[in-house]
Amino acid sequence: MKMLAYGVSDTEYVIITAQPEFLQPAVIEMQSLCRELTVAEELAPGIALCAVPRLRELLRQAMEKTPIFVRHLAPAQAIVELSGAIEEDCARLALSLAALPEFAWLGPGQYFAVQARLVPSQAQQPARPLAYTSGQLNQKLAKVISEETGAIESIRKPQIVLSLALTAERGFVGISLAEENLSSWPGGERHFARLPEQISRSEMKLLEALEVFHLTLPSDGEALDLGAAPGGWTRLLLQAGLHVVAVDPAALAPALSG
Numbered sequence: 001m002k003m004l005a006y007g008v009s010d011t012e013y014v015i016i017t018a019q020p021e022f023l024q025p026a027v028i029e030m031q032s033l034c035r036e037l038t039v040a041e042e043l044a045p046g047i048a049l050c051a052v053p054r055l056r057e058l059l060r061q062a063m064e065k066t067p068i069f070v071r072h073l074a075p076a077q078a079i080v081e082l083s084g085a086i087e088e089d090c091a092r093l094a095l096s097l098a099a100l101p102e103f104a105w106l107g108p109g110q111y112f113a114v115q116a117r118l119v120p121s122q123a124q125q126p127a128r129p130l131a132y133t134s135g136q137l138n139q140k141l142a143k144v145i146s147e148e149t150g151a152i153e154s155i156r157k158p159q160i161v162l163s164l165a166l167t168a169e170r171g172f173v174g175i176s177l178a179e180e181n182l183s184s185w186p187g188g189e190r191h192f193a194r195l196p197e198q199i200s201r202s203e204m205k206l207l208e209a210l211e212v213f214h215l216t217l218p219s220d221g222e223a224l225d226l227g228a229a230p231g232g233w234t235r236l237l238l239q240a241g242l243h244v245v246a247v248d249p250a251a252l253a254p255a256l257s258g
Helices: 020-033 055-065 088-098 101-105 135-151 204-214 234-242
Strands: 012-017 036-045 049-053 072-075 078-081 111-118 160-166 168-176 222-226 244-248
Touching: 012 020, 012 055, 012 168, 020 049, 020 055, 055 072, 072 160, 072 168, 078 088, 088 135, 088 168, 101 168, 111 135, 135 160, 204 234, 222 234, 234 244
Parallel strands: 111 160, 222 244
Antiparallel strands: 012 049, 012 072, 036 049, 078 168, 160 168
């Protein structure tokens, strides 16, 4: 395990994630909070490793300012050489995480999540692909950490996040409070389960908006859904208990008839 040291020894690092086409505006956003921020390496499209003088201060400022283009932030406090084998890599990553000062945050009753992301190379074809998935690694590491610290794994609502960005050969690791990452989901990508009754993917957009902006639908009243077809939002509004007027020249899904 190596502490990151691309440049000056007291430099700290953060991984910025954005839509690939908006990575540059995302970096500029963060530079408006910290002029000294520089891109050390673009790990993959939309994912940049950046050098900063004061990591925690930057994370706090980002929490307060809520960037538009930045989807996710994660501290990169150490780098681990990967073998590609899950048992060996899990052991190396666990040791590197345990060596970080923030590992002391974990203790009995604390809710945490391990969030590993497999980062594709710029060429999209790593020379030595990893022989495991991010989910498999998350599960193994979470079990080890829970047994060691007494902390409780909570994938949906963690208090503390152990972030891992893994290329084919290197793992960048860090520990932060969930709110410091701007999103409690790896890379800021919120995933909703696809239900049998789901009408369209637009339902997920509404659910995510309600979650991000901390909104709750009323349990009664009327709602107007313009451009409603095929009816995903209409279904969710009805499910909440609202009377919905759905307007669209196209037909709604048969499940909404009657």
